[in-house]
Amino acid sequence: MMWLLFGYFATVSIVAGVLTVSLRNAVHCSLALLTLLLHMAGLFVLLNSEFLAMVQIIVYAGAILILYLFVLMLLSLKTEEQHLHKKYAFMVFGGMFVFVELLIFLLQSPFGGKKGEATPEVILNTDHSHAIGITMFSDYILLFEIVGIFLLGAIIGAIVLAKTPTKPDNPDSTQTAIS
């Protein structure tokens, strides 16, 4: 049963990923990306991390993808005749080379390491989001604060970049802003 679910989620994610990079219409690409993200949330559930699966659905599929679709519809792009790069065969060849190298390295790896303390029994005693919260606000509190400041910077940067520039024939607004 686990293998069936894993096969389904993995196959659909890979197919959706390939569709995302190969479809011609940009809106279709973003819908394929949505499929990919939802099935990846399924893979997270198979890995016993339900909280992360929910965050994946809410933040990725609910917020980031909507942002992409919003910008796509704002710009109203035409579907192009040539949607791939001119020298794409060369790029695909180089990418396959890197992929084979990656596989060789992965096949040599023992996939071992020091075991931690958060065994499934420990997590089941509390629950998953509680365990994540305890870890986040004790060991990773500095990282949490840094991510908060990063998000503030990203918000300010996005607003400053996307703001409509002031008209040059109205110098009063800029002068009052300076003085």
Place this chain on the structure above:
Amino acid sequence: MIPLSAYVFVSAVLFMTGLMGVLIRRNFIIVLMSVEIMLNAANINLVAFSHYLDSMAGQLAALFIIAIAAGEAAVGLAIIIVVFRGKMATNVDEINILKW
């Protein structure tokens, strides 16, 4: 029980798909989507190792990666809007003012 290597294989294939997308697509928005695919592949890897090695750290890292991806998407799309307003182009090979 599914072995860890199966998850790592899925993650490697998805990562290469995203890398190919960054390399071969001309549309800037699709390039950003391919970057999201690569971040997700890294997430699968982190969560799988976190599950198989009984540690919470990988899931925390995946959570922070999701936050970083949200910021990256916001700033990247703002840059796309600015470039589109000035040049009416979203193809990465037409945006070459900084090239020389």
